Amino acid sequence: MGSDCQLTLYAEDERKADQAADLTMAEVWRIENKYSRYVDGNALSDINRAALAGGKVDVDDETAGLLNYAFAAFQLSAGLFDVSSGVLRRVWDFSSGNTPSQSAIEQILPFIGLGKATWTSPQLHFLHSGMELDFGGIGKEYAVDRGADICRSMGFQSGLLDLGGDIRVLGPHPDGSPWEIGIRHPRKPDVSLGNIRLASGAVATSGDYERYIEVAGKRYCHILNPLTGWPVAGLASVTIVAEQCLLAGTLSTIAMLKEEAGKKWLEDFGVQHCWVDGELRVGGNIQLRHSGEAGMAG
Numbered sequence: 621m622g623s624d625c626q627l628t629l630y631a632e633d634e635r636k637a638d639q640a641a642d643l644t645m646a647e648v649w650r651i652e653n654k655y656s657r658y659v660d661g662n663a664l665s666d667i668n669r670a671a672l673a674g675g676k677v678d679v680d681d682e683t684a685g686l687l688n689y690a691f692a693a694f695q696l697s698a699g700l701f702d703v704s705s706g707v708l709r710r711v712w713d714f715s716s717g718n719t720p721s722q723s724a725i726e727q728i729l730p731f732i733g734l735g736k737a738t739w740t741s742p743q744l745h746f747l748h749s750g751m752e753l754d755f756g757g758i759g760k761e762y763a764v765d766r767g768a769d770i771c772r773s774m775g776f777q778s779g780l781l782d783l784g785g786d787i788r789v790l791g792p793h794p795d796g797s798p799w800e801i802g803i804r805h806p807r808k809p810d811v812s813l814g815n816i817r818l819a820s821g822a823v824a825t826s827g828d829y830e831r832y833i834e835v836a837g838k839r840y841c842h843i844l845n846p847l848t849g850w851p852v853a854g855l856a857s858v859t860i861v862a863e864q865c866l867l868a869g870t871l872s873t874i875a876m877l878k879e880e881a882g883k884k885w886l887e888d889f890g891v892q893h894c895w896v897d898g899e900l901r902v903g904g905n906i907q908l909r910h911s912g913e914a915g916m917a918g
Contacts, residue, residue: 621652621760623784629771630778630794640774644767648783651763655686655755657706667744667753671704671737674749684741686758693758693870694734700877701870705846706754707731712844714831719840725849732846761824761869764788768865785825788865792819803908804829806856806896813896814908816861824868826876827857827896843876854879854898861892861906 627644631637655664663683670677679687693701711720711728736748760783768781768788779790780799792798798819802812806829816823828841828851840851858875862868871891875882883903886893894904902908 621648621763621783623760625784626780626782627767627771628780628782629776629790631776636774637776640771640776643774644770644781647766647770648763651759651766654682655759657754657756664753664755670744671746671751671753672749674746674751676743676745678742679744680742686755686762687739687744688741689866689870690753690755690758691734691739693874697874697877699733699735699847700845701757701874702732702734702846703753703755703757704734704737704751705732705844706756707750707752708844708846708849711849712842714833714840714842717833717835719833719835729849732849757873758866758870760784761786761864761866764822764865786822786865786869787824788822789818789820800909803859803894804857807900813894813902814910816859816894816906817909818861821861821863822865822868823859823861824865824872825857825859826869826872828852828876829856843873845877852876852879855882856896856898856900858882858886858896859894859904859906860886 627641629637629640653659654662657664663679667677690703707728711724731748731750736751738745738747764781764783764786765788768790771779771790777791778794781788787801789799798817800815801818801823802815803825805811805813806827826843828839828843831842833840843852844850845852855876858872860868860872862871875886878885883895886895892906894902894906894908896902
């Protein structure tokens with residue numbers, strides 16, 4: 621998953637805990653190998669061969685479920701959450717220290733848009749050649765939920781799974797106390813804005829600080845608007861609490877993509893959230909605490 625991962629379980633039987641950990645890690649690796657764009661010959665590469673040619677491909681049930689979700693998120697976000705926008709990597713290189721030209725971006729935009737594909741399970745049909753799908757925006761969160769479900773199915777009711785800041789809480793500590801999850805300050809990596817108390821559910825954060833460049837004093841982050849091809853601005857980070865990590869991650873990303881309008885969108889949506897804007901003002905409906913923490917979201 622390209623990040624530090626941690627599983628914490630309370631158990632009376634060490635062997636059973638080890639078994640759960642092994643099965644959880646195996647599931648995470650399975651999802652990584654199946655949907656990573658860095659792995660040749662996997663389910664995603666099969667899709668992208670069809671996408672490049674402007675053809676059709678049949679997918680299995682698991683992939684169909686992810687595609688159902690991706691198309692639903694595309695509709696919910698009015699086209700902002702788009703798993704076809706990864707082609708912008710062709711012009712955005714955050715290790716170069718430079719921004720692409722507007723003309724270079726405009727050459728890529730015609731290859732973006734889930735509306736340029738038709739999806740009727742189990743067949744995905746690309747109506748435009750040269751496209752590509754990237755499940756990077758949903759794969760890690762999906763793996764969190766799958767791993768947590770494995771632990772729960774084995775009877776574990778106290779624990780926490782953290783894949784690079786995408787977190788799912790299996791249940792409270794054995795004494796009934798909730799986990800304290802720190803929310804990272806978007807400009808100070810080792811500083812927490814405060815903690816969220818969570819006995820169950822999931823936390824995910826999207827922010828402008830994981831990968832970015834600064835050019836002429838302006839920050840350009842890795843979260844790219846698929847409609848314009850340019851990085852988002854207006855919000856520095858958004859944290860969401862939801863029942864599923866996949867949902868939390870999607871909503872936090874959509875809010876970032878909506879920029880300043882994301883604040884009102886989150887309020888209207890009614891989800892538990894916390895935002896930090898470009899002026900480092902903090903808002904939302906989550907009450908942050910300042911005490912010990914068991915993980916850091918973001």
